Amino acid sequence: MRPKVLIIDDNEQSVGVIASLIVNAQLTPVRATSLTAAQHIFSRSAPEDFLCAIVDYRLPDAPHGQAIDFTLASFLPTIVTTEFLDSQTRAGILDKDVIDYILKESEQVYEYLSVLLSRLYKNKHIGVLVVDNARVHRARSTALLRRHNFMTYEATTGQHGLEVLTRQSHIKLVIVANDLPGPSGIKMLSEVRQRAKKEDIAVIGLSDRGDTGLSARFIKSGANDFLTQPYGQEEFLCRIMQNIEYIENIELIRRAANSDFLTGLPNRRHFFERAAAALQLIPVCQCLALIDIDHFKKINDTYGHDCGDYTLREIAKLVADTFKQHIPARFGGEEFCVFMPNIKLHTAVQIFNDFRQALTDIEFKFEGQTFHCSVSIGVTAIEHGGISGMLRKADEYLYQAKNNGRNRVEHDPS
Ligand SMILES: Nc1nc2c(ncn2[C@@H]2O[C@H](COP(=O)(O)OP(=O)(O)OP(=O)(O)O)[C@@H](O)[C@H]2O)c(=O)[nH]1
Structure with missing residues (x-):
């Protein structure tokens, strides 16, 4: 549930502006036009439902900031809004343990309020x-x-x-x-x-x-x-x-x-940094795999480029989820790469085969069209030549997987 923000203000115009700022900050505005109305609303709610209160200093039934005392006594973090501010009022407001005060004098001030709200949420x-x-x-x-x-x-x-x-x-x-x-x-x-x-x-x-x-x-x-x-x-x-x-x-x-714009997966540059660091830490028992979507061009040509993008995002989610213990990345185009520190080749090959099978079982749906996809995968555990050497080797196996009919995993001899 979205946290609520209590607005206590009798000015329709400022309530409208503040409420829309609250909605923009993904929060729910709850309005009260007087202190009495606020007390009534609050008596029927759980205090922890509210992120904070935005309280007008002068209300018809609370002309001297009494509504501020009420929200603070209710343990609601309070932001005060006011149309006037002499030095005595300012000192009085700041004495009250409020988050801040906003002088309702320009649009920029409302921008500040919006920043303040999202900060309160993030903090x-x-x-x-x-x-x-x-x-x-x-x-x-x-x-x-x-x-x-x-x-x-x-x-x-x-x-x-x-x-x-x-x-x-x-x-x-x-x-x-x-x-x-x-x-x-x-x-x-x-x-x-x-x-x-x-x-x-x-x-x-x-x-x-x-x-x-x-x-x-x-x-x-x-x-x-x-x-x-x-x-x-x-x-x-x-x-x-x-x-x-x-x-x-x-x-x-x-x-x-560090991340790929379309899928959110780590990009090639970030992959090299992380994989090289992992390889240095434990230089044995490492596997690297290249995963390439089969006949991806056909998806673009048949269903359109947007559908191609959708497919890449969906497969990326599966890659991120399946290999969250490892180091996955989108390498570019329709190619993904996974580095697995500290794993035996036969275990890695089993995981990639399960992944390949799970993917072929998925029915992709985009704008009324349904279709299936498959991937070819090359896996190596030969660490010779560092990450670049492993990539070259995995690419050779990927090439073999494509030549041997696609939708398969090829790897170092066991
Ligand atoms: N929609 C979309 N398409 C992309 C993106 N990046 C690359 N492509 C397309 O991916 C396609 C890759 O085609 P190919 O290299 O011929 O490979 P393929 O059709 O998957 O065939 P095989 O790999 O041999 O199975 C090209 O049509 C690219 O335009 C992208 O970010 N979004």
Whole structure:
């Protein structure tokens, strides 16, 4: 079920815009035009159904932000919208532990709201580790992070922090103070950098206002960013968002660079990297197979190119599923490749024969047409010449499989 977002606002126009943003973020808007209506809706729902609430500061039955108190008391992460904002109101809103406030003054502000919503949703799966010996500082940082739906972890020493990092692979950001019992925060940072690059785990160093050299030391030692204490809540959260988005963008770029556009399988370049690394790790008992769809041109010619694309995607799903323990890839055109580390030839040949048989049994359906497909496969376990040598050998067997009538597996002599 899609999480819900409670909108408490009596302005039809802004409710319309906010509701469509919520729908675009794949969430479900639930509307209330007053505090009383919101209380009624909420009394009939489970709090965990809601991702957050978007609350107008001034409502007919709650003119001074009382609706904000209600959503916060109901443990709903709250975003405040307002048409006016003097410094006293702003301070009052920020005092209330809200996620953020949005001034309803331009379309760009609604764009920011949309970013905020999708972040709240994504943050649920992101871990942030706070390493600080000062309990008050730790508590403040984790409270702010939890308000934004992050999973938070705390450590009082660098060693403890490294242990947490080892156990929790979803930690993407570490906030570390320098002054820790035992080795310093900078020492911990250099240990983190031996395990993970800046693009994999972001580190923000905490520096004191009086110590200007510390922030530079953090950056030179591999930190992505630094924060000077005492920090404002808005600055803190902007830095967190910026660093998390940096990690996510790199991940997106990496995924795009490593995968085949049509099928989502790893591409040829990525395959070479992974297979070569696996071969180096265990240089014996490796198998490599080339899988080629039979008479694929006929599918394109008979049912059209879109049907050809559909067939490639369907077969790729089967390849990904069957060989998820191994290293599969789309090599280009109608050819797939699988590298199997640590397997005997006869076991690999059995797996490929089962795969070939399973594929011939599938009835492909595309725009009212039904048809069957088959594949020819060449398998080798001869590691001579590295991955390129194995590919040449597998290609020879694939050629034999095509010549011997297709829909078959040819391999090294047993
Ligand atoms: N739809 C679609 N077709 C592709 C794609 N890449 C390559 N092809 C087509 O795949 C076909 C491959 O044809 P051939 O090399 O003659 O091989 P085949 O028809 O499978 O015959 P055999 O391999 O000898 O069994 C060509 O018509 C290419 O245009 C793609 O991404 N999408």
